[in-house]
Amino acid sequence: MNDPLAKIKPWFQGVSLFWPVLGLGLLLIFNAVFSPSFFHLEIRDGHLYGTLVDILNQGSKVMLLAIGMTLVIATGGVDLSVGSLMAIAGAVAAMLVMKISFAMAVAISLGLATVAGTCNGLLIGYAGIQPIIATLILMVAGRGLAMLLTGGQIITFEHPSFVFLGNGHFLGLPFTVTIVAIVLCFTLVATRKTAIGLFLESVGDNEKAARYCGINAALVKVMVYAYSGLCAGIAGLIATSNIKAADSSRVGEFMELDAIFAVVVGGTPLTGGRFSLVGSVIGALLIQTLTITMYNLGVAPAVSPVPKAIVIVAVCLMQSARFRAQILGWFGKRRIAA
Amino acid sequence: MKKSFITSLRSVGMAALSYALVAGSPLAAMAKPLTVGFAQVGAESAWRTAETESIKAEGTKRKVNLKFSDAQGKQENQIKAVKSFIAQGVDAIIIAPVVETGWEPVLREAKRAKIPVVLVDRGIKVSDDSLYSTLIASDFVSEGKMAAEWLAKKVNEKASIVELQGTPGAAPAIDRKKGFEAGISKYPAMKIIASQSGDFRRSGGKEVMEALLKKYGNEVTAVYAHNDDMALGAIQAIEEAGKKPGTDVVVVSVDGVKGAFEAMVSGKLNCTVECNPLLGPMAFDAVEQAIKGEKLPKKTVVQDKAYDQSTAKDVIASRQY
Incomplete structure (x- = not known):
């Protein structure tokens, strides 16, 4: 009743962005202390150059995937196929870009990724297949398809516009940052300024109730998987452009897991319902920062997954209201006992 | 005149056919085509693709029935592939192991089924080196x-x-x-x-x-x-x-x-x-020797060169x- 922590408690409850931001902040402070070069920025060839810029640039792929994944997870689903869709989009674009116009190549590859995502959505929305199974099919088959297209070879290309996509700079920052910003703003407006966001949340919270309210739940699902496919396609183009080669067997490998991590770390529960796009983007930045931190600290690659996992578990635990209540409970008891 | 020409043509044809039958049959009786399973790691690099191509091409050249499995970089997939090769009763198994450890149980199964195993390009750690015939690899x-x-x-x-x-x-x-x-x-x-x-x-x-x-x-x-x-x-x-x-x-x-x-x-x-990576010829030489029961050196080193x-x-x- 007379809880001494009553004033602080609201800070720790319901603020979905608080914990990922705190995690990212602590990680940055840690880096500031242990690797002095981390915050060093300079202008080189007319653009910013430094570790922070790398995090934004390399993290852009997971950020894009996480934006699409957030919407999928908001409807209570999951999309495991995004890594393979990256491979397909990259392979198609790399093969077409030297033959037809750049705009056409981008349109075709993104179109294909969206169509593939739509197929996922149809399987889930209308055929009623579990999301994890439906997207697993494309996760396995999609990479095979990409390898079939490229004959298992790494396809290299020299095309200034395509190379610019993943390596160019705009306003002093990598162009990828602009792409992520555009996709994020578009998604935010589409979900928060229209009723779409509400539809997603209601389908994720209680699909039956949503249907009785007149929401076409199946169509909503098709839309989010298609959008996730599109985001994966963009990420695939960036990844391919970044190394100037379509490495269809390795591009985006395990990136679906990073994207799911990013969404969960960002505060969107896997059970569906409420979601936070900004949280997911911060989650993606947190994961990329962790990776770069491991490089900077010189942690042996065989053991570096362990500290990474610890940080991610810590952030996830802090988000759990029950876990926090437990900790606060112990803390409170001690205070009272004293 | 015309008729005799056709007849003679026909007889030539018959002769050729019967020759083919005669020549073909003992060959087929001597060596029924081998069935060999190849558990590849994946296709993660151009090098790996070249290795796969080399083994496939050599298999075709020697008229081997090659069962190919791509493990997509995962050991559990490779072990599954090897188990299925054993179940299918292949004559020999070629493995390009993805990691060094964890191979004992499945190789014991192969040994019990008396199927020789040839490793290519990467070694493994096992307590009993009779579990595989030979390793063909660069050092x-x-x-x-x-x-x-x-x-x-x-x-x-x-x-x-x-x-x-x-x-x-x-x-x-x-x-x-x-x-x-x-x-x-x-x-x-x-x-x-x-x-x-x-x-x-x-x-x-x-x-x-x-x-x-x-x-x-x-x-x-x-x-x-x-x-x-x-x-x-x-x-x-x-x-x-x-x-x-x-x-x-x-x-x-x-x-x-x-x-x-x-x-x-x-x-x-x-x-x-x-x-x-062009290990095909060496791998199939080893496979054929192993099937005949010849003793092979535990490691055959492929010569490398700096360019x-x-x-x-x-x-x-x-x-x-």
Whole structure:
């Protein structure tokens, strides 16, 4: 009743962005202390150059995937196929870009990724297949398809516009940052300024109730998987452009897991319902920062997954209201006992 | 006249047919086509694809019924593939093991089924080496040493090296690291300032190199990558940092894929130690000997060779992979 922590408690409850931001902040402070070069920025060839810029640039792929994944997870689903869709989009674009116009190549590859995502959505929305199974099919088959297209070879290309996509700079920052910003703003407006966001949340919270309210739940699902496919396609183009080669067997490998991590770390529960796009983007930045931190600290690659996992578990635990209540409970008891 | 011509033609045809039958039948009786299972790691690099192609082509040439499995880089898939080969009762199994450990149970099954196992390109750790017939592989340790020797000569025995490791736990990553470290240990002024994994990927090589260039800046004078793909990724990172790969930073790698030769011709890569993936002929020789019950040496070493910019131009046209 007379809880001494009553004033602080609201800070720790319901603020979905608080914990990922705190995690990212602590990680940055840690880096500031242990690797002095981390915050060093300079202008080189007319653009910013430094570790922070790398995090934004390399993290852009997971950020894009996480934006699409957030919407999928908001409807209570999951999309495991995004890594393979990256491979397909990259392979198609790399093969077409030297033959037809750049705009056409981008349109075709993104179109294909969206169509593939739509197929996922149809399987889930209308055929009623579990999301994890439906997207697993494309996760396995999609990479095979990409390898079939490229004959298992790494396809290299020299095309200034395509190379610019993943390596160019705009306003002093990598162009990828602009792409992520555009996709994020578009998604935010589409979900928060229209009723779409509400539809997603209601389908994720209680699909039956949503249907009785007149929401076409199946169509909503098709839309989010298609959008996730599109985001994966963009990420695939960036990844391919970044190394100037379509490495269809390795591009985006395990990136679906990073994207799911990013969404969960960002505060969107896997059970569906409420979601936070900004949280997911911060989650993606947190994961990329962790990776770069491991490089900077010189942690042996065989053991570096362990500290990474610890940080991610810590952030996830802090988000759990029950876990926090437990900790606060112990803390409170001690205070009272004293 | 006309009729007799046709008759004679027919008789020639008959003769040819009967000859084919006579000639064909003892051959077929002598050797019914072998069925061989090949559990490949995946298709993660051009090198790997070349190896797969070589084994497939040699299988076709020897009229072997080859069952091919791609494990997509995962050991559990490989073990599943080997188990299914055993269930299908193949005559022999070729494995390109993805990691060194964890092979005992499935190899014991193969041994019980009396199916000889030939390992290609990577070794394994087992307590009983009768579990496999032979290993056909390059010596990764000596590849690492060759890279170290070449680099030492190039930089006058003085360098601050960034090492890009392969996938942690993979035999080539372990041995190329060991060999390189042994190779540079003779030269006190050559030291590895950072060693991180790029996972044998182009994107991995680039990402790690970007991060390490930010940390060490001009201190980095050489890069040693455990495969060409990572070196090619690192070259891009070096260029983006405003340095000249091949001149400002010496880049040495292992594998010898075509992309590496192209990079050497354009002066961006300094040296690659070839690791020959065309193991098909040797693998099937070993398979045939093992089926006949001949005793094979536990390891057959494939000869490797270092190529640099001076020799790259001459050999690039003849590269198959």
